[in-house]
Amino acid sequence: MPDARLGKEVIASPLAIQGLTVSYDHRPVVHSVDFVTPPGSMSAIIGPNGAGKSSLLKAALGITRRLTGEVRVFGRPFDQMTRHVAYVPQRNSVDWDFPARVIDVVAMGLFRDLRWWQFGGSGQRRRAMRALARVGMEAFAERQIGQLSGGQQQRVFLARALVQEADLTILDEPFAGVDAATETAIVEVLKSLRDEGRTLLCVHHDLATVRSYFDHVLLLNVRRVAAGPVDEVFTEANLQATYGGRLSPVQLARLVEPALAERGR
Numbered sequence: 001m002p003d004a005r006l007g008k009e010v011i012a013s014p015l016a017i018q019g020l021t022v023s024y025d026h027r028p029v030v031h032s033v034d035f036v037t038p039p040g041s042m043s044a045i046i047g048p049n050g051a052g053k054s055s056l057l058k059a060a061l062g063i064t065r066r067l068t069g070e071v072r073v074f075g076r077p078f079d080q081m082t083r084h085v086a087y088v089p090q091r092n093s094v095d096w097d098f099p100a101r102v103i104d105v106v107a108m109g110l111f112r113d114l115r116w117w118q119f120g121g122s123g124q125r126r127r128a129m130r131a132l133a134r135v136g137m138e139a140f141a142e143r144q145i146g147q148l149s150g151g152q153q154q155r156v157f158l159a160r161a162l163v164q165e166a167d168l169t170i171l172d173e174p175f176a177g178v179d180a181a182t183e184t185a186i187v188e189v190l191k192s193l194r195d196e197g198r199t200l201l202c203v204h205h206d207l208a209t210v211r212s213y214f215d216h217v218l219l220l221n222v223r224r225v226a227a228g229p230v231d232e233v234f235t236e237a238n239l240q241a242t243y244g245g246r247l248s249p250v251q252l253a254r255l256v257e258p259a260l261a262e263r264g265r
């Protein structure tokens, strides 16, 4: 049962982080962060290099134990909820030279749901092929993963998360190093998942696309600068605070009020 001490918002939330501090060698790289993702939302974690974005994700996923504070997935500890969470790591964190076919990598997303005698069944292959079709990669099913382009690799990773049919999907920089067409394709898939009521949380670096891709945002620079709906939180003052005043007034105007910047040309 969910912890009765926690508020209703935390119990209903796909991911609720309270007072989270992550430290390496006694140095906090994430400090006292509170953050709640609303159900059926697409949220971005934004912040400069070294702001603690990946460390926060690792804490949320139970990958690092160097933390204090509380992380709850639908009101429960992550360990009890792993079936409900899919994770798409950074593409460059994986050895793509490992000999494996695309279809096998995608089907691996199903393994935690299966008993050993169910491995290799035709049902799994069908589910993996459906996921590959959703990201436009069914023609590559038999290819070795080492023969794919960066954008194709990212689509395969997304397909691997899709077969899990998770309620919460966490993605670490899903658009890093992909071309515009692949980025658009990935965004469409993510938005369709959100429209099905699923929740997505992405580490994201491109400030220019925050407004069109996401509905909620966490601005992070070791500490939480602000969090909430993009319309309320993605403001000039909050961006300056997050990036330590390193964005020029022109950059800020374009990011915060793109329509106004367009008209002023």
Ligand SMILES: Nc1ncnc2c1ncn2[C@@H]1O[C@H](COP(=O)(O)OP(=O)(O)OP(=O)(O)O)[C@@H](O)[C@H]1O
Residues within 6 Å of the ligand: 024, 025, 029, 047, 048, 049, 050, 051, 052, 053, 054, 055, 056
């Ligand atoms: N395993 C580790 N041991 C020691 N320090 C670490 C470790 N992992 C990360 N750090 C440090 O923690 C800080 C936050 O790193 P993190 O990777 O979480 O930031 P980030 O916001 O994801 O950065 P980027 O945008 O560059 O990916 C950095 O100063 C980094 O050097």
